[in-house]
Amino acid sequence: MTAATLAGFIGSALVGLGLYGLITDPQPIRKILGFNLIGSGVFLLFGIVARKGAAAGFAADPVPQAMVITGIVVAFSASALAIALVLRLYEVAGRVSLRSEHTSNKAEK
Amino acid sequence: MSILQILDIGLAGLVLAVAAWTVFARDAFAAVVGFVAYGLLLSLVWVRLFAVDVALTEAAIGSGVTGVLLIGAAGRLRKVEASRDDELPGASLRLFAAALCIFVTLVLAGVVLSLPDPGPTLAPEAARHLAETGLGNPITAVLLSYRSFDTMLEKVVLVLAVVGVWSLAADQYWGGAAGNPRGAEPDGTRALLAQVLPPLGILIGIHMVWVGADEPGGAFQGGAILAAMWMITMMAGLTEMPSIRSRLLRLVLVAGPAVFVAVGVAGVAFASGVFAYPTGFAKPLILFIEAFMTLSIAVTLPVLVAGPPKRLRQQ
Numbered sequence: 439m440t441a442a443t444l445a446g447f448i449g450s451a452l453v454g455l456g457l458y459g460l461i462t463d464p465q466p467i468r469k470i471l472g473f474n475l476i477g478s479g480v481f482l483l484f485g486i487v488a489r490k491g492a493a494a495g496f497a498a499d500p501v502p503q504a505m506v507i508t509g510i511v512v513a514f515s516a517s518a519l520a521i522a523l524v525l526r527l528y529e530v531a532g533r534v535s536l537r538s539e540h541t542s543n544k545a546e547k
Numbered sequence: 548m549s550i551l552q553i554l555d556i557g558l559a560g561l562v563l564a565v566a567a568w569t570v571f572a573r574d575a576f577a578a579v580v581g582f583v584a585y586g587l588l589l590s591l592v593w594v595r596l597f598a599v600d601v602a603l604t605e606a607a608i609g610s611g612v613t614g615v616l617l618i619g620a621a622g623r624l625r626k627v628e629a630s631r632d633d634e635l636p637g638a639s640l641r642l643f644a645a646a647l648c649i650f651v652t653l654v655l656a657g658v659v660l661s662l663p664d665p666g667p668t669l670a671p672e673a674a675r676h677l678a679e680t681g682l683g684n685p686i687t688a689v690l691l692s693y694r695s696f697d698t699m700l701e702k703v704v705l706v707l708a709v710v711g712v713w714s715l716a717a718d719q720y721w722g723g724a725a726g727n728p729r730g731a732e733p734d735g736t737r738a739l740l741a742q743v744l745p746p747l748g749i750l751i752g753i754h755m756v757w758v759g760a761d762e763p764g765g766a767f768q769g770g771a772i773l774a775a776m777w778m779i780t781m782m783a784g785l786t787e788m789p790s791i792r793s794r795l796l797r798l799v800l801v802a803g804p805a806v807f808v809a810v811g812v813a814g815v816a817f818a819s820g821v822f823a824y825p826t827g828f829a830k831p832l833i834l835f836i837e838a839f840m841t842l843s844i845a846v847t848l849p850v851l852v853a854g855p856p857k858r859l860r861q862q
Binding site: 441442443444445446447448449450451452453454455456457458459461462463464465467468470471472474475478479481482483485486487488489490491492493494495496497498499500501503504505506507508510511512513514515516517518519521522523524525526528529532533534 | 551552555556559562563566567569570575578579582585586589592593595596597598600601604605608609612613616617620621623624627635636640641644645647648649651652653655656658659660662663664665666667668669670671673674675685686688689690693694697698701704705707708711712715717765767848851852854855
């Protein structure tokens, strides 16, 4: 197994882990973490596409790499806006949770 | 099995373990600290993929600046954090989510295994025209020449994020400044760090932008280091965030995308079209754009980390 394939498996597992956190965790900040895990997993998948496109004396195809660099910066912008929204929610509401009021949970039983 | 392969597998295990920690840790603050470590480990994976430019960006922005942002937010929310266990959805829903996520992972792993090797590539295209750009780093060539429109739009996204964050200010603080005022936290250790690090950091940041034309590096990575230097001095209370009304601040925030658009549109008159460079002038123009982009990035990142204005500045 090459380092590229292994990195591809890491990327696949990261998408799964991040998705799980995004779905199950009620805390917005943890959802932002999950979103970032999914993002970096997808970036790694781009990474192996770049690595498998090694040609013309380059160790990896520069085009997907450049797209990942742009993606990292855009993901940061989205995270910054999301965190500002969460902190504002906390200032206004005094609590932060995205737990649905209708789901059954231990606290209310 | 060679030593390198053993190290690769160890690194993979470590990345996944720390990633799992950020998902399953009980304390949000602990999860965020795990995320910073995760980003640094991930940049090692990028080095193993021979993508040093990406590794630098991941370490600086994906882990570093995002980390500062998340740690600040998690610290503020820590006191109101409800017990997460009471809020987690029921076991059946969690089981269903886990099954779904494992399915997604397996499908992606299957895709990874079925990728053609060697795969389709644009590397020869990128190499063929590299000499015309005058650059040695093909990634910088993609970012600032072949696909410069994408990079320009990404700079606009950063400005939009700033507009979004500022617009969340409480009414009474509009026109004020974010973060702590100067001298708010007289802290000997941090102040010392803020005086020792920036001279070196600024040098390294500018160096990274300059060599980015030919070697790994560039405006993003260098700009992030410059941003970190400003953030350190603000954390030590030696400098402060200017008011969001400051004309200079606003000018610097939009300088990067504005210069980029101006040079791009000038391509209609002086070159073959929009976002084209005149023959022979590609490299100086790219460095010109990168200089303003670096300045904008170095200011935009701390502004986004500082968040919306929270205080009115003393007149």
